[in-house]
Amino acid sequence: MQTYLLPLIALFNENANPNQAAPMKKYMRDQFEYLGIKTQQLKALSKEFIEKHGLPPISELDPIMHDLWEMPQREFQYLAVGFTERLVDKLPAKFTKTIEYIITHKSWWDTVDSIAGDTVGPHFLRFPAEREKYLTKWRASDNFWLRRTTILFQLGYKKDTDFDLLCEIIRENLNSKEFFINKAIGWSLRQYARVNSTAVKRFVKATPLHPLSRREAMKHLG
Numbered sequence: 001m002q003t004y005l006l007p008l009i010a011l012f013n014e015n016a017n018p019n020q021a022a023p024m025k026k027y028m029r030d031q032f033e034y035l036g037i038k039t040q041q042l043k044a045l046s047k048e049f050i051e052k053h054g055l056p057p058i059s060e061l062d063p064i065m066h067d068l069w070e071m072p073q074r075e076f077q078y079l080a081v082g083f084t085e086r087l088v089d090k091l092p093a094k095f096t097k098t099i100e101y102i103i104t105h106k107s108w109w110d111t112v113d114s115i116a117g118d119t120v121g122p123h124f125l126r127f128p129a130e131r132e133k134y135l136t137k138w139r140a141s142d143n144f145w146l147r148r149t150t151i152l153f154q155l156g157y158k159k160d161t162d163f164d165l166l167c168e169i170i171r172e173n174l175n176s177k178e179f180f181i182n183k184a185i186g187w188s189l190r191q192y193a194r195v196n197s198t199a200v201k202r203f204v205k206a207t208p209l210h211p212l213s214r215r216e217a218m219k220h221l222g
Helices: 003-014 018-026 039-053 058-070 075-088 091-102 109-126 128-140 144-152 164-171 179-193 197-206 211-219
Strands: none
Touching: 003 039, 003 075, 003 144, 039 075, 039 144, 058 091, 058 128, 058 179, 075 091, 091 109, 091 128, 091 144, 109 128, 109 144, 128 144, 144 164, 144 179, 179 197, 179 211, 197 211
């Protein structure tokens, strides 16, 4: 365990609330243990810790991320995701390997979606070679969380979205029966419709989307 994390773990354990932990665990289908620290309190505790100890040193971020990901309580994974978001403009190119690790371990929408939009998106803009290497790998992966990430990583790009690329990736997943893939397809199209609704309507009309994807894509388009 990295020394940096010891006071943080103590702080979080001091603020654990077993009465809140049980319903939080149930909400996540009993997949993860919880300390019972809700979102607003988690943000407040994180701020308190960072003000006192600072953000993790970039040179130690990789082992810190792995340590947090090994902790049984889900709040520590949320904290890890928050660290990557705060440090996203300083992450080295090789950190993509760690990003891949946290996408594919203890995977669920509550971490993967934040990682995709707030970490992978900016990281790939900074490192086009990493984007090319890992997109090629993730698009063909049997791990649907990696494929979901390739659909969602451009969520924050707005007018800079590579819509042709998005359409290619969507077409690669048209036969998927996985809820999280079909939901992501609709979400990505709905987001881009804010920029170019005509292009989205045209694509939806011409593409045999899953009903869930189609419904999500057209939610605000009539």
